[in-house]
Amino acid sequence: MPKANIKIYELLKRVRENKPLIHHLTNWVTIYDCANIVKALGASPVMAHAKEEVAQMAAISSALVLNIGTLTVDFVEAMKIAARSANAKNIPVILDVCGAGATDLRDKKSFELLDEVKIDIIKGNSSEIARIAGENVLTKGVDATSVKKDMAPVAAELAKEYKCSVALTGKVDIITDGKRTYYVENGSLMLTHVVGTGCMATSVIGAFAAVEKDLAYAAASALAVFGIAAELAAAESGGPASFKEKLFDAAFSLDHKTIDEMQQVFLL
Amino acid sequence: MPKANIKIYELLKRVRENKPLIHHLTNWVTIYDCANIVKALGASPVMAHAKEEVAQMAAISSALVLNIGTLTVDFVEAMKIAARSANAKNIPVILDVCGAGATDLRDKKSFELLDEVKIDIIKGNSSEIARIAGENVLTKGVDATSVKKDMAPVAAELAKEYKCSVALTGKVDIITDGKRTYYVENGSLMLTHVVGTGCMATSVIGAFAAVEKDLAYAAASALAVFGIAAELAAAESGGPASFKEKLFDAAFSLDHKTIDEMQQVFLL
Amino acid sequence: MPKANIKIYELLKRVRENKPLIHHLTNWVTIYDCANIVKALGASPVMAHAKEEVAQMAAISSALVLNIGTLTVDFVEAMKIAARSANAKNIPVILDVCGAGATDLRDKKSFELLDEVKIDIIKGNSSEIARIAGENVLTKGVDATSVKKDMAPVAAELAKEYKCSVALTGKVDIITDGKRTYYVENGSLMLTHVVGTGCMATSVIGAFAAVEKDLAYAAASALAVFGIAAELAAAESGGPASFKEKLFDAAFSLDHKTIDEMQQVFLL
Numbered sequence: 009m010p011k012a013n014i015k016i017y018e019l020l021k022r023v024r025e026n027k028p029l030i031h032h033l034t035n036w037v038t039i040y041d042c043a044n045i046v047k048a049l050g051a052s053p054v055m056a057h058a059k060e061e062v063a064q065m066a067a068i069s070s071a072l073v074l075n076i077g078t079l080t081v082d083f084v085e086a087m088k089i090a091a092r093s094a095n096a097k098n099i100p101v102i103l104d105v106c107g108a109g110a111t112d113l114r115d116k117k118s119f120e121l122l123d124e125v126k127i128d129i130i131k132g133n134s135s136e137i138a139r140i141a142g143e144n145v146l147t148k149g150v151d152a153t154s155v156k157k158d159m160a161p162v163a164a165e166l167a168k169e170y171k172c173s174v175a176l177t178g179k180v181d182i183i184t185d186g187k188r189t190y191y192v193e194n195g196s197l198m199l200t201h202v203v204g205t206g207c208m209a210t211s212v213i214g215a216f217a218a219v220e221k222d223l224a225y226a227a228a229s230a231l232a233v234f235g236i237a238a239e240l241a242a243a244e245s246g247g248p249a250s251f252k253e254k255l256f257d258a259a260f261s262l263d264h265k266t267i268d269e270m271q272q273v274f275l276l
Numbered sequence: 277m278p279k280a281n282i283k284i285y286e287l288l289k290r291v292r293e294n295k296p297l298i299h300h301l302t303n304w305v306t307i308y309d310c311a312n313i314v315k316a317l318g319a320s321p322v323m324a325h326a327k328e329e330v331a332q333m334a335a336i337s338s339a340l341v342l343n344i345g346t347l348t349v350d351f352v353e354a355m356k357i358a359a360r361s362a363n364a365k366n367i368p369v370i371l372d373v374c375g376a377g378a379t380d381l382r383d384k385k386s387f388e389l390l391d392e393v394k395i396d397i398i399k400g401n402s403s404e405i406a407r408i409a410g411e412n413v414l415t416k417g418v419d420a421t422s423v424k425k426d427m428a429p430v431a432a433e434l435a436k437e438y439k440c441s442v443a444l445t446g447k448v449d450i451i452t453d454g455k456r457t458y459y460v461e462n463g464s465l466m467l468t469h470v471v472g473t474g475c476m477a478t479s480v481i482g483a484f485a486a487v488e489k490d491l492a493y494a495a496a497s498a499l500a501v502f503g504i505a506a507e508l509a510a511a512e513s514g515g516p517a518s519f520k521e522k523l524f525d526a527a528f529s530l531d532h533k534t535i536d537e538m539q540q541v542f543l544l
Numbered sequence: 545m546p547k548a549n550i551k552i553y554e555l556l557k558r559v560r561e562n563k564p565l566i567h568h569l570t571n572w573v574t575i576y577d578c579a580n581i582v583k584a585l586g587a588s589p590v591m592a593h594a595k596e597e598v599a600q601m602a603a604i605s606s607a608l609v610l611n612i613g614t615l616t617v618d619f620v621e622a623m624k625i626a627a628r629s630a631n632a633k634n635i636p637v638i639l640d641v642c643g644a645g646a647t648d649l650r651d652k653k654s655f656e657l658l659d660e661v662k663i664d665i666i667k668g669n670s671s672e673i674a675r676i677a678g679e680n681v682l683t684k685g686v687d688a689t690s691v692k693k694d695m696a697p698v699a700a701e702l703a704k705e706y707k708c709s710v711a712l713t714g715k716v717d718i719i720t721d722g723k724r725t726y727y728v729e730n731g732s733l734m735l736t737h738v739v740g741t742g743c744m745a746t747s748v749i750g751a752f753a754a755v756e757k758d759l760a761y762a763a764a765s766a767l768a769v770f771g772i773a774a775e776l777a778a779a780e781s782g783g784p785a786s787f788k789e790k791l792f793d794a795a796f797s798l799d800h801k802t803i804d805e806m807q808q809v810f811l812l
């Protein structure tokens with residue numbers, strides 16, 4: 009498979025220079041880390057969920073990140089209000105279908121969001137994306153279960169169905185807009201030993217989608233950056249907590265040369 | 277007092293191999309750390325509180341952890357729904373009576389939970405457990421106040437009253453099912469300088485209760501593991517934040533030999 | 545400008561000895577760090593927001609910290625109940641007008657709080673304070689936008705209007721009760737690369753206000769301590785996450801000599 013001709017650092021540079029505002033309606037578990045990784049990359053995170061203010065906050069933002077990790081019915085209603093505001097201004101909306109496949113509520117609300125507002129990027133792990141694509145799989149809480157199928161065509165079909173991009177994270181990340189498919193082989197097993205790395209990846213995608221209209225390209229670049237930071241962190245950590253500290257430090261310091269040398273992004 | 281003949285590592289190994297799903301309805305302050313310590317030990321945490329999904333999430337879990345640290349009336353209702361689902365499937369339910377003794381609401385809701393659902397392990401610090409056992413003590417927010425009484429018989433009576441186990445954390449942890457009483461002398465003073473270590477201890481108990489039916493044995497093993505990790509961390513940290521980082525790293529890496537050498541669990 | 549004759553360590557010592565209970569109704573993003581910095585300094589944080597218990601919790605506390613970072617209408621109602629309880633007992637109330645200037649809701653609720661309860665210290669960054677002082681400025685989510693005006697007289701006017709103290713954090717912190725104005729030049733640029741340092745500063749102010757009736761003096765001392773810890777941390781960190789870890793460790797360990805040597809507090 010050919011390595012993608014992808015200027016990842018260019019996008020990171022735009023994030024650092026433009027400092028885009030990334031509005032989140034996310035879960036209460038990893039909310040701090042989502043904000044903090046966006047900040048470490050140079051963007052400006054804001055978390056706001058009151059139905060009275062989400063439309064206004066979304067409208068001054070450059071990307072909107074939704075994550076159903078600790079959803080409630082009311083919280084999803086606020087997500088819809090925010091998303092409609094973002095949609096009206098062509099601000100990209102990223103949806104992390106966190107825990108889809110674990111409960112009926114998560115499935116139902118994921119589909120409601122996909123049907124009632126325009127989602128620009130759907131993000132999930134293999135069992136979450138499989139579930140949203142209509143497969144009969146179970147997610148173990150918010151952790152992926154193994155899915156037998158080759159997920160690239162499943163993701164591509166899902167992208168076509170919703171006229172959006174799909175970012176599936178795992179050992180190899182798959183990013184597709186239904187036409188092109190990127191494979192990102194950056195990353196580290198240590199990411200699976202820390203809570204919230206999937207959510208953080210979604211927020212990083214949000215930061216990159218804020219500065220690049222080609223959303224599959226933006227999402228692939230984002231996941232490469234996150235994966236490279238993880239590789240650098242894993243190389244010098246003694247466990248999941250020191251790994252996480254170094255992940256933020258690495259994300260903050262990433263330079264052009266390191267990214268070009270380490271990126272493992274392939275395009276099909 | 278004789279050292280307990282307790283195979284702590286066996287239980288940790290089961291956690292790592294079975295990767296049990298630990299469903300939490302917990303507080304918004306320490307929710308991340310509760311999830312993350314469970315993950316560091318090899319289990320799979322999930323946080324979900326919507327009343328529409330808690331029964332289903334609890335039913336696919338191997339333990340349910342409840343913590344009233346930032347309770348509301350509605351949140352406790354969701355706890356009851358989750359607990360009834362867990363009760364129906366004989367999934368162990370652990371209740372951290374966080375802040376009992378500080379406000380009437382915390383006392384009232386703790387008793388409601390104890391009366392309306394089956395709690396398998398009650399967890400608290402000395403003033404919280406004293407309050408739940410009917411003593412007239414005040415908890416300073418969520419921090420223990422000094423309780424004059426010998427708490428072991430108080431905890432044992434409480435265990436008998438609710439036909440459950442009680443885990444009281446402090447300088448020496450006391451774990452009892454009303455018949456046997458374990459004393460865990462592992463731990464570090466540094467645990468008192470970091471927010472959330474009591475909540476994390478409860479989550480660790482949840483992970484161990486998920487793999488061992490003898491719940492006093494499971495809770496004692498859990499607190500020994502947590503305390504040993506704390507001792508290892510304290511030995512190489514320069515303050516509460518570096519201590520916390522090393523606590524997670526140590527929990528992730530604990531091996532059989534270290535546990536056997538360091539465990540200070542006594543059985544009466 | 546003359547260096548202030550200010551006994552910062554005296555106040556820190558009181559915090560460590562009295563271990564005051566600091567009740568927070570704060571945002572869900574930085575809630576853990578707010579609690580943890582208060583704990584690192586030796587005080588006892590408690591987070592409680594149920595309308596049924598906030599009055600009682602506030603009444604047993606030594607300071608009440610309000611932060612509208614992730615406000616909802618209901619949450620602000622709970623803040624008012626807590627604040628009225630604190631007011632009745634002369635317990636100082638600190639309000640972080642987090643994100644004022646970003647949405648109408650944040651402006652409206654900030655003014656409601658200021659009008660309906662007694663706020664003793666208003667805390668914000670330059671654009672937040674400017675907005676509360678009636679300027680037509682926009683806050684970028686929760687990050688300050690540059691304000692052209694000299695903010696010291698603006699803050700002093702605001703302090704006079706509400707008969708309170710105002711703490712404006714930035715490159716130089718400005719603390720005023722409308723008569724005296726302190727300038728705190730301690731701090732580090734690294735604080736701007738980590739989410740929640742503004743919220744943490746507010747909580748530190750809460751801990752110091754709990755032990756000193758002269759609230760401008762308390763707030764200036766608090767920001768000096770926080771800034772000194774930041775300088776110490778920045779000197780030995782490799783990025784925002786290692787900086788943050790060392791910030792907590794430094795706050796925990798600060799001694800008299802270090803504070804006296806490093807403090808850069810000026811009084812006008």
